[in-house]
Amino acid sequence: MCWCAALSAAPVAGGQRTPPFSRRSHRRRGNSIRAEAPPGGEAQRKKVAVAGAGWAGLAAAHHLVKQGYEVTLFAADSGPTEEVGLRGFWYPYRNIFSLVDELGISPFTGWTKAAYYSPQGLAVEFPVFHDQPRLPAPFGIFAYPEFPGLPLIDRLTSIPVLSAVIDFDNTDTAWRKYDTMTARELFKMFGCSQRLYKEVFEPAIWASLFAPGEECSAAATVGMLYYYMLSHQENSDFVLCRREVEDKIFSPWLKSLELKGLRFIANTVPTSLTINKDTECISGVICGEEVYDTDAFVLATGLSPLQSIIRNSPFLQSRQEFTDLLYLSTIDVVSVKLWFDKKVTIPKAANICSSFDDLSGWIFFDLTSVYDDYCDEPGTVVEAEFYNASHLLPLNDQQISTEASGRLINCIRDFEGATVIQQCVRRSPRSAMHFLPGSYKHTVRGTTSIPNLFIAGDWIVNRHGSFSKEKAYVTGLEAANMTVDYFGNGDFAKIIAVEGDEPHIETLRDLNRRANELKTQIPFSDFFLQ
Numbered sequence: 001m002c003w004c005a006a007l008s009a010a011p012v013a014g015g016q017r018t019p020p021f022s023r024r025s026h027r028r029r030g031n032s033i034r035a036e037a038p039p040g041g042e043a044q045r046k047k048v049a050v051a052g053a054g055w056a057g058l059a060a061a062h063h064l065v066k067q068g069y070e071v072t073l074f075a076a077d078s079g080p081t082e083e084v085g086l087r088g089f090w091y092p093y094r095n096i097f098s099l100v101d102e103l104g105i106s107p108f109t110g111w112t113k114a115a116y117y118s119p120q121g122l123a124v125e126f127p128v129f130h131d132q133p134r135l136p137a138p139f140g141i142f143a144y145p146e147f148p149g150l151p152l153i154d155r156l157t158s159i160p161v162l163s164a165v166i167d168f169d170n171t172d173t174a175w176r177k178y179d180t181m182t183a184r185e186l187f188k189m190f191g192c193s194q195r196l197y198k199e200v201f202e203p204a205i206w207a208s209l210f211a212p213g214e215e216c217s218a219a220a221t222v223g224m225l226y227y228y229m230l231s232h233q234e235n236s237d238f239v240l241c242r243r244e245v246e247d248k249i250f251s252p253w254l255k256s257l258e259l260k261g262l263r264f265i266a267n268t269v270p271t272s273l274t275i276n277k278d279t280e281c282i283s284g285v286i287c288g289e290e291v292y293d294t295d296a297f298v299l300a301t302g303l304s305p306l307q308s309i310i311r312n313s314p315f316l317q318s319r320q321e322f323t324d325l326l327y328l329s330t331i332d333v334v335s336v337k338l339w340f341d342k343k344v345t346i347p348k349a350a351n352i353c354s355s356f357d358d359l360s361g362w363i364f365f366d367l368t369s370v371y372d373d374y375c376d377e378p379g380t381v382v383e384a385e386f387y388n389a390s391h392l393l394p395l396n397d398q399q400i401s402t403e404a405s406g407r408l409i410n411c412i413r414d415f416e417g418a419t420v421i422q423q424c425v426r427r428s429p430r431s432a433m434h435f436l437p438g439s440y441k442h443t444v445r446g447t448t449s450i451p452n453l454f455i456a457g458d459w460i461v462n463r464h465g466s467f468s469k470e471k472a473y474v475t476g477l478e479a480a481n482m483t484v485d486y487f488g489n490g491d492f493a494k495i496i497a498v499e500g501d502e503p504h505i506e507t508l509r510d511l512n513r514r515a516n517e518l519k520t521q522i523p524f525s526d527f528f529l530q
């Protein structure tokens, strides 16, 4: 028996037109539930629908197509897209770099240097770390950059914070413990200096979690800092895409998947599902008037679209794991590309800036030195992205351009004599997960209580240890592996683990774990608020 579960407010097609689905019973294996192979030998090709053609959805489609599944990928736009702006690909993005090798493309610049700016001007200049001798983590990250104004005494106040880094080992226990406090509280608790926090840690938090430290979970912050900065000095190194990711990576990737049999359906979003009432499995995806029979469904749309789906779906609302997602918050982003009439010397291609107004962090890139297309421009092309930018959303393009130019002058005086001759503004409301304290307990894993529904995206909980695009890509492969496991058919995708802890960190973490175990044996240890 099938019934329709509306996904969104769009008109829902009747369930009767759904082609009859093949009845399957389901049996559990370990924690997962597997579809029983159809009787009589050779497995028929299973159909998998994937919604969302970003890093996560493409990754899932990629592996499942290679395993011989009949995959349909639904995209909200005319082609695969990712969120706004131009992006960095960091040294530990091993899975994405391996994908790029597999596709045989060269989309990246060389290793790029970055600078941090505070409202007072240049705060930190970063070198390419893997060109420097490797120091035991995390000393390289504090020894090699140039800090024009930050005294050594401020930098030394980072040392006590390292005990939190040792304690936060990316386990569920660690996430629950540190997710109850803000990043700012954590740095305050460990005696971090005001200037070190403002000039180094806060811009890093803005650039990776898109919100100020007082509004970010300490768990997400320590996890992020460990991954990008503190675990291995070269993890701070990055390359940039030499043009939009859509053109340089997604387009050739999609082409290669279509050649392998992927069915790509552009400008089409699932509006409804058909559910098998007996098994509570998804049996079809309905997009307006069209019905697509499916044996499994990977949802990789990003958090905000998924929340809209839940708000319009009585079926999903009947399950707490989905209603819990409505507690999660998202962040508005505004980006603006500016063409200036004259050449301005921008020392570093990527520039991360702490909040100039205590409202929104921002970042700017010198596209003239990054994009192949702009290298011959007579003037300068800059892209600025503003995070937590709800207050900028209602401004008109001219006002946003004026705001961006004013901030650029604050960082690089040469902009004073340059005039904006063209601008392109993009407003992206609710485009990134806001890792607020307390979010972790509401977040979902890749598997759900619906046996053949899998979720992927950079905002879900997994244990890989990566962040951002690399995490999105990894969760897509994980969703593909869950699908393979569910059908019991095909090989698992190889997921490259993040590089292990350096030996001294491993030893300290072992000692810390033992100390934590001992603490639990002290009488009344759970009496006090943890």
Ligand SMILES: Cc1cc2nc3c(=O)[nH]c(=O)nc-3n(C[C@H](O)[C@H](O)[C@H](O)COP(=O)(O)OP(=O)(O)OC[C@H]3O[C@@H](n4cnc5c(N)ncnc54)[C@H](O)[C@@H]3O)c2cc1C
Pocket (backbone or CB within 6 Å): 051, 052, 053, 054, 055, 056, 057, 074, 075, 076, 077, 080, 081, 082, 083, 084, 085, 086, 087, 088, 089, 090, 268, 269, 270, 300, 301, 302, 305, 333, 385, 431, 432, 456, 457, 458, 459, 467, 468, 469, 470, 472
């Ligand atoms: C401002 C900003 C800057 C960033 N910079 C970096 C960076 O420098 N480096 C880095 O590694 N990461 C960066 N990130 C993070 C990175 O962009 C994300 O980690 C990544 O895009 C997440 O991929 P995803 O596939 O999970 O989701 P998304 O990229 O959100 O992809 C979801 C896809 O689903 C589509 N979709 C939405 N609704 C539906 C629907 N109902 N049906 C079908 N499709 C739908 C969307 O159009 C989109 O194509 C940045 C993020 C932001 C917001």
